[in-house]
Amino acid sequence: VERREAATGETIWEHSLGETGSISGAIASQDGRVVVFKSSAEGGRLYVVRDGKPANTIAATFDEVALSNNGNWIAVTEDDRLRLYHTEAGSRWSHTGDDLLRYPCFAPDNDRIAV
Numbered sequence: 001v002e003r004r005e006a007a008t009g010e011t012i013w014e015h016s017l018g019e020t021g022s023i024s025g026a027i028a029s030q031d032g033r034v035v036v037f038k039s040s041a042e043g044g045r046l047y048v049v050r051d052g053k054p055a056n057t058i059a060a061t062f063d064e065v066a067l068s069n070n071g072n073w074i075a076v077t078e079d080d081r082l083r084l085y086h087t088e089a090g091s092r093w094s095h096t097g098d099d100l101l102r103y104p105c106f107a108p109d110n111d112r113i114a115v
Contacts, residue, residue, distance in 0.1 A: 034050050
């Protein structure tokens with residue numbers, strides 16, 4: 001993947017994010033410093049790029065993914081599970097709901113997650 005300057009098309013940064021799989025989407029933090037790429041590589045991966053440099057690769061299966069406004073947290077839903085990851089430290093906690101969980105969303109203060 002690569003990031004380019006919108007006005008000139010000049011490459012700002014470029015990274016190879018795995019040897020297999022495909023990128024199915026990306027989410028950026030509000031300030032644009034953190035980008036999380038969703039990938040099917042090796043059963044599911046979240047590639048975290050912070051300030052143009054690879055910061056972490058998180059092994060995760062997912063249906064939906066959300067990134068906190070400050071770029072520090074990733075919420076993932078899969079079936080009836082909600083998982084929270086820190087973008088640098090990895091897995092923090094997991095919760096199993098009573099039914100299908102979808103569309104995770106962080107509160108503006110990053111302290112709560114709605115599904």
